[in-house]
């Protein structure tokens with residue numbers, strides 16, 4: 001089979017459509033409750049289970065679905081929420097995705113690829129806010145230097161320091177690469193390689209990506225596999241919600257996840273759930289062909305949480321603060337904060353006309369951290385797993401509730417305290433210290449002892465304390 005045929009065999013959109021026609025007709029509450037009970041075993045769900053959950057709409061059954069997702073989230077992730085910031089380094093792009101502000105034919109934005117000095121300035125600003133993780137983002141058009149621009153930029157991020165801080169994990173969201181390029185990306189020390197299929201529906205894909213490299217569905221579909229073949233264990237997947245029927249997209253995404261798991265013994269490290277946001281120069285972005293309502297959006301997150309319990313779910317600042325808050329309990333484990341989506345946006349201090357799309361949450365990092373703390377969530381700046389080589393299958397081996405309590409909880413507390421001491425405003429500092437005390441009280445004896453020792457080291461002035 002050639003690549004497009006293989007891709008078609010994995011997703012098989014005709015069979016998804018066929019099943020979608022049938023499953024709406026048979027919502028059986030007994031079966032739904034069996035599936036919810038299965039989800040509580042934390043072993044994930046298969047596609048038939050997911051089809052049955054997608055069809056749930058009765059308020060009482062939906063409420064049970066949400067409560068189950070909350071319980072799964074709580075068992076695996078506890079109150080930790082990992083924080084990161086996107087770093088847009090370039091908005092040059094040769095593609096023409098109809099929904100994106102960076103598309104080549106859009107003359108309404110100012111084009112800019114940051115120099116290495118400009119990247120270092122952006123990084124310093126993020127470090128001084130307290131960030132430890134970034135997601136590097138660029139359009140597909142690396143002027144002049146080609147792909148080595150990305151590699152140089154990653155190097156610049158890692159070597160930039162400010163005061164006592166530095167970025168400890170660089171994830172990237174970049175266009176699909178060849179296996180050799182992925183090997184170079186791995187050698188540059190990235191954490192996760194993220195790429196979203198945007199839509200798994202071939203006809204919609206073709207319309208939305210009329211020209212350029214991105215027009216090739218199969219090349220994009222194969223990107224996470226090529227990345228894993230090149231040794232990048234942690235990959236991030238996603239769909240751009242709003243382009244096509246979300247029920248189709250979620251079922252297809254989960255088929256893609258199953259395929260990855262079958263080939264490599266491990267699925268994606270993260271899944272992202274971006275919803276289309278308006279942007280200058282795109283009618284599609286302002287009028288999504290298949291808008292996803294707020295209630296369906298929450299249902300998507302809850303279903304994903306139960307279907308792939310150990311896969312992180314990422315929520316960006318595309319969504320407003322209230323929506324972001326509601327998704328935390330249901331399944332989201334990582335959020336961005338204080339974001340700009342225009343290259344140079346941190347130094348410029350504004351989200352301007354070079355931006356990719358409009359933001360829903362404009363709060364600075366400290367406000368988001370304070371809000372999380374007051375809601376009882378522990379903002380985590382932990383980067384331990386990837387630096388200790390706990391990636392891919394090795395990460396999944398430690399990502400079990402018991403092991404998480406012993407590692408992730410102490411790491412979250414020590415990195416949170418580091419933030420509070422070095423960067424927090426006084427009010428956030430107070431809320432945070434109270435939360436750390438309350439969390440220690442809730443912990444079992446051994447992890448608590450370990451966490452207390454780590455916190456003492458941070459209070460004594462040590463930094464980057466992790467296990």
Ligand code: SAM
Nearest residue numbers: 099100139140173174175196240276277285357
């Ligand atoms: N250019 C690369 C690519 O397309 O894969 C990587 C970066 S692209 C800037 C990151 C993601 O932004 C895209 O994969 C897409 O899902 C998302 N995106 C584009 N336009 C958007 C919009 N108007 N609203 C929300 N998300 C959008």
Ligand code: SF4
Nearest residue numbers: 093095097100103139
């Ligand atoms: Fe370019 Fe990516 Fe935007 Fe498409 S989504 S126009 S590839 S930056």
